Amino acid sequence: MSVRHFLTLTDLSPQELERLIHRAIELKRRHKAGLIDEPLKNRVLAMIFEKSSTRTRVSFEAGMIQLGGGSIFLSPRDSQLGRGEPLEDTARVLSEMVDAVMVRTYSHQDLETLAHYSTIPVINALTDDFHPCQLLADVQTFVECRGSMQGKTVTWIGDGNNMCNSYIQAARQFDFHLRICCPEGYEPKQQLMDDYADRITLIRDPAEAVAGVQLVVTDVWASMGQEEEQARRKRDFAPYQVSPKLMDHATKDALFMHCLPAHRGEEVSEDMLDDHRSVVWQEAGNRLHAQKALLEFLIVGSPAQTSL
Ligand code: CP
Ligand code: NVA
Numbered sequence: 001m002s003v004r005h006f007l008t009l010t011d012l013s014p015q016e017l018e019r020l021i022h023r024a025i026e027l028k029r030r031h032k033a034g035l036i037d038e039p040l041k042n043r044v045l046a047m048i049f050e051k052s053s054t055r056t057r058v059s060f061e062a063g064m065i066q067l068g069g070g071s072i073f074l075s076p077r078d079s080q081l082g083r084g085e086p087l088e089d090t091a092r093v094l095s096e097m098v099d100a101v102m103v104r105t106y107s108h109q110d111l112e113t114l115a116h117y118s119t120i121p122v123i124n125a126l127t128d129d130f131h132p133c134q135l136l137a138d139v140q141t142f143v144e145c146r147g148s149m150q151g152k153t154v155t156w157i158g159d160g161n162n163m164c165n166s167y168i169q170a171a172r173q174f175d176f177h178l179r180i181c182c183p184e185g186y187e188p189k190q191q192l193m194d195d196y197a198d199r200i201t202l203i204r205d206p207a208e209a210v211a212g213v214q215l216v217v218t219d220v221w222a223s224m225g226q227e228e229e230q231a232r233r234k235r236d237f238a239p240y241q242v243s244p245k246l247m248d249h250a251t252k253d254a255l256f257m258h259c260l261p262a263h264r265g266e267e268v269s270e271d272m273l274d275d276h277r278s279v280v281w282q283e284a285g286n287r288l289h290a291q292k293a294l295l296e297f298l299i300v301g302s303p304a305q306t307s308l
Helices: 014-032 055-066 087-097 108-116 132-146 162-173 190-195 206-210 227-240 280-300
Strands: 044-049 070-074 100-104 122-124 153-157 177-181 200-202 215-218 255-258
Touching: 014 132, 014 162, 014 280, 044 055, 044 087, 055 070, 055 280, 087 108, 100 108, 100 280, 108 122, 122 132, 122 280, 132 162, 132 255, 132 280, 153 162, 153 206, 162 177, 162 190, 177 206, 255 280
Parallel strands: 044 070, 044 100, 100 122, 153 177, 153 215, 177 200, 215 255
Antiparallel strands: none
16 A cells, blocks of 8 residues: 555545544543553654754654654754755655654745655645644644534634645545635635635634634734735734623633734733633644554554554
8 A cells, every 4th residue: 555645635535534633532531641651652753844843853753762762853954955965865764764754844835746756655744835633633622622524614713824734634634614714915825726726715804804713813923934924914913902891702611712922912912812712732732642643544544443
C-alpha cells in the first residue's frame, strides 16, 4: 500500500477522520487514567520547523514519547536545509532513517514537494495555506463538549488565513456549515471559496455572522511572516474583535475557540479567553491527543484494539 500523508484534511476520508477523533478521545482517556499505549515503540519522527512554535513542537514531541517512540527537532539554522540542500534530497534521506516527518514551513508547495519524494508519511504542521493538525484538536474539543459537529453552524471571524482555509475544508469533511466574517480584502483565496461554495457563507457584519451559531473561532490578525503588515491589519480588523458581548449573539451553549497564541486586546478582548464559553486550554491540550491518534494512524495503520 502506498504511503499516506496528512497535508490537508482532504488526505483522510470523512470516515477515517471520524475514527481518528474517537481514537484521540480514547487515547486521552487512557493517558489520563495512567495507562500506557506504545504502538510506536522504537519509531522516530523528524520535525522540521521553519517557523516558531510552542504547542505544535511540544505536542508532537510529547506524543511520540508517550507512544513509545522519539523525535528529532530540525531547524533550517542548524540543518543542511538552511544551506540549500534540496527538499527532494532531504526527503529521500529522512525516508531512509526515520518513520515519519512533520513540517512547519511557509510554502505549501514546498511541503507537497517533500511529500512527493518521501516514502514515509509527511505531516503538515502549518504552512501559509493550511493548519490541519489544529483542526483535529478543534473538532475533538467540540465533540467532547457538545457531540458531533454534523449539521452545526460555525463562524470563522478574522483573517481568511491558513486556519480559515482548514476550517473551510473541515466543513465538508465533518459536515457542518461555515460562516466566514472578514473585512474586505482579507477573504480566503477565491478558488477555495468556489470549491467549497456549498459549505460556506460570507457575512461582513460580526453580530450577524455570529447570530445563532454553535461555535465561534478566531485567530491572530497577522500570521507568522506578516509582521510588517501588523499596523495596517490592526486598523482593518478592529471591528472584528471577539468579546463576550459578541458571543451573546450566538446560541446559549456556543463555544469559543482560538488556536493560540492569542493577542488580548486585538482579535480577542481582554476577558474573552477566560469567558465561560471559551475552551481554548482544552483545545490546546487536545493537540497532543489528536496528533497521537494521527501518528498512530499514519505510522502503523489502524489503532491497536484497546478499551478502558
Ligand atoms: N496553535 C499552534 O499551532 O501553536 P504553535 O504555533 O505554538 O505551535
Ligand atoms: N495563523 C497563524 C496560526 C498560528 C498557529 C499563523 O500562521 O501564524
